[in-house]
Amino acid sequence: MLTTAEAIAIQETLKQQVICTDQLPATINIIAGTDVEYDKDSSLIAGSIVLLHYETLEVIAVASHCMEVTFPYIPGLFSFREMPPLLRAYEKLTVQPDLIICDGQGLAHQRRFGLACHLGVTLDKPVIGCGKTRLCGQYGPLDEPRGSMAGLYAEDDQSLIGHALRTQAGINPVFVSVGHKISLDTATAIVLKMATQYRLPETTRIADHYARLAMEAYKEQSK
């Protein structure tokens, strides 16, 4: 299996390919959400990708893949754990999304290469990183209203690596960062637009739901 040092070397190489400016289609029709589900009492993980109509949020397609984990959870090397099931699921899609929102950081990462960057560079697709909690970086006061945001600044060089974004009034923020082929401002606006009713964007909520179903189905069928 891949060693920690090898994984870090891969990140250092691939990070140079990340594009932090908008390079999306003129019109976004299909947006994708991804999530990975872990089984409580085995080493199975299920990844799901859900395709939604950008304006109506109607589900267009879902693809999932369940398998054994191939890499341990190490903060900073998260993508090596979650990429395999997500890539397998992505291969099953017969329609491609214009943009993907994944559940984890992009540039808001120790080496500026979180899951969203790794997925974006690998698929050569626009990807937004949207994490539920912070991995690194510091941010200042955040106002209470929906849509309030604060810059997330790296501890080492003080560079802007993401935004803490309040998607609902008085609720903990989510952490938005560039994955690939999108700017931070565009990424932030899209996450806010997709978080219509809850803290997390609908893409993530729906992907989470299907990943759970995929895990249950896989376990049931393997009996």
Add this chain to the structure above:
DNA sequence: GCGACAG
């Protein structure tokens, strides 16, 4: 050395 640490 200690704490923090996406899921």
Add this chain to the structure above:
DNA sequence: ATCTTGTCGC
């Protein structure tokens, strides 16, 4: 991630 229902507080 996974433990998980009712309960405390605004």
